[in-house]
Amino acid sequence: MTKYTSEVEGIQALGQAYQDIKKEISKVIVGQDEVVKFVLISIFSNGHCLLMGVPGLAKTLLVQTVSKVLDLSFNRIQFTPDLMPSDIIGSEILGEDRNFKFIKGPVFANIILADEINRTPPKTQAALLEAMQEKCVTAAGVTHPLPKPFFVLATQNPIEQEGTYPLPEAQLDRFMFNVHLGYPSFEEELAIVKSTTGNQVEQLQKIIHADEITYFQSLVRNIPVAENVIEYAVRLAAKTRPHTPLATDYINKYLSWGAGPRASQNLVIGAKCHAAIHGKFSPDIEDVQAVATTILRHRLVKNYKAEADGISIEEIIKQIL
Template sequence: MSTSDVVESDLVEQIRSAREQIVGELAKTIVGQHEVIEQLLISLLAGGHCLITGPPGLAKTLLVRSVAQVFHLKFSRIQFTPDLMPVDIVGTEILEETGDGHRGMTFVKGPVFANVILADEINRTPPKTQAAMLEAMQEHQVTAAGTRYELPEPFFVLATQNPIEMEGTYPLPEAQLDRFLFNVKIDYLPASDELDVVLRTTSSKPAPIEPLFSGDDVLRFQQAVREVPIAREIGEYAVRLVGITRPAREASPEFINEWVGWGAGTRASQTLVLGAKARALLKGRAHVQTEDIVALAHPTLRHRVLPTYKAEAEGVTIEKIIDRVLEEVPKP
C-alpha cells in the first residue's frame, strides 16, 4: 500500500467518524430529521447550497444554526420580506469621519458576510433582491459601488420556502432554482419524536453545541470529496437518470412527455455525481456506489423538473415522477 493510499484511508475514516460526532452533537437540540441532516451535510461537503421546503415551526433555523456551531462557522440569518433591498443583504457605503478630521466613504458589510447563511422565505422578496443573494451564491463575492468584496470561505446558503401562504410571493425562476444543489424537503415529525421535542423544550435547557471542527476542516473535506473516484458505468447511470427527465426527445418515455414540461439540465448530473461522492465519504467509503445516486435523486431533481398542467390536474406529484424515473432506468 502506498503512502497516498494510507493518507486517503485515514481521511475517509476521519470523515466517517466526523459524521458520527456531528450527528451525536446535533442530537442535543434536534430530534429526528435524519435524512434532512444527512442531505445538509452532503451539500456542505459538496460545496453547494440548499433550498429547503417545509411548513413553519419545524426548527429549520435551529438546525442550520446548530450545524454552523458544530463547524465553528459564523452564522447569519436574513429574513426576506417584500421591502428588503439588495443593500440590506450586501452592505452599503456610509460617509464617515476619519481621525484626521477628513471624511470618506466606508463600506459596512451586510449579513451576507458569514459562512452559513439562512435565507428565510427567499420567495417573499422581489426579484432584484433575490438576484443579489443568488449572485453572492454563484460568485462567492459581492459588488458595492464598483468594488468587489470576497465572501468568507466556506460559504453555504440555506434558503427556505414556505409551501403555504403563497399570496404576495415572488417564486424563484427555474434558472435560479437550478443554482441550488438540493431541494431538501422537511416534514412533520412522527408523534413519538414530536413528544420528545415537547418534553425537551418545556423542561431544562439543552446542553450547548460544542464546536468539533473549523472552516479549514470543511475546506479540506470539500477537496477530499472531489478526489473520490467514480466508476464510468455509475456516472453513466447518473447521466441517464437526468437525461430521461427531458421531454420531446427520441428516447423520452410516454409518461415524461405527458407529465414533464421541462427536464433537468447538465448541472443536475454534476450534482448527482458530486453529492454521491460526498455521501460515499460520509458512509465511510472511498468510492461511489449506485445506492448513493439513487438516494440523492429526489433532492437533486425535485426543483429541476417542471410538471405539466396535465400532471397537476391528474394529481401526479414531482415525487411520483422521480419514482417512475428511478424505475425506468436500469441500475448498473
C-alpha cells in the same frame, strides 16, 4: 495543512466527523435524520441547501444548530417583502473623509441562513445569485470575495401560503438540494415537547472548524468515480428533458422542463459525498439514487396535464429511477 496522511484516512475521518456532528445535532433536533444528512452532505460538497416545509418544523433551529456545531461564522437574514438587495450584500457610504467606503452586509459569513427566502420579491432574492455561484459580491464595480467556506441554507414556506413569491428557476438551480421536512411522528413530537418546555438548555460542542471542512470538500472532489456511475447520473438528468432522445412518453406527457447539466454535476458530487460519509471509497449507482430526488425535485417543471392528473414531482422522479 491537513493532519491526515492519506485519502483513505481522510475519508475515514470524514465519516467519523459526520457521525459526531449528527450526534451533537440530535441533542437539539429530534428526528429529521434524512434532513440533517442532506444538509451535511451539501456542506461537505460545497453546495447550498433549500429546506421546504410549513412553519413550526424547526427549519431555522436546525440551521442555527448546525452553525453552532461547526466552528464557523453565522448570520441570519430574515427575508421580508420590504428587504432590499443592499440589506443583504452591503452598500457604499460616504465616510467622514469624503471618500466612499463599502460596508459589508450580513452575507459576509461562512453560513448564511436565508430565512423564509420566498417572502421577499425576486429583485431581492436575486441579490444572492452571485454570492451563491461565484462566492463573491460586486458593489459599485468592485468585487468583494466572501469568506471560505461559504454556504447558503435557505428555508422556504410552501408556495400556496399567503405572501410568498416563487423563487425564479435560475435561483432554484443554484441550490444543490431541495429537502422537504415532514411533520414529526407522535413519539418524536412527545420528545420535542418534553425537551423544549423546560428550562434546560443543551450546550453544544464544536466538532470541526473551517480548515477541516475545506479539506473535506477537496477530498470529496478527489474521490474517483467509475465511468458507468457517471454515465448513469448524466442519463438520469437527460431522461427528465421532454422531447429529447432519452425522454419517455411519460416524461413528454407530464413535464414542461427538465434538469440542466448542473443537476448531472450535483448527482455525481452528491453521490461521492454520500459514499464517503458511509465509509466507501468510491460511489456506486445506489449512491446516485440516494441523492437523486432531493437534487432533481426543484429542477423539474410539471405541465398542466400533471396537475390535472394529480401527479407529483416525486412520482415522476420515481418513474425515472
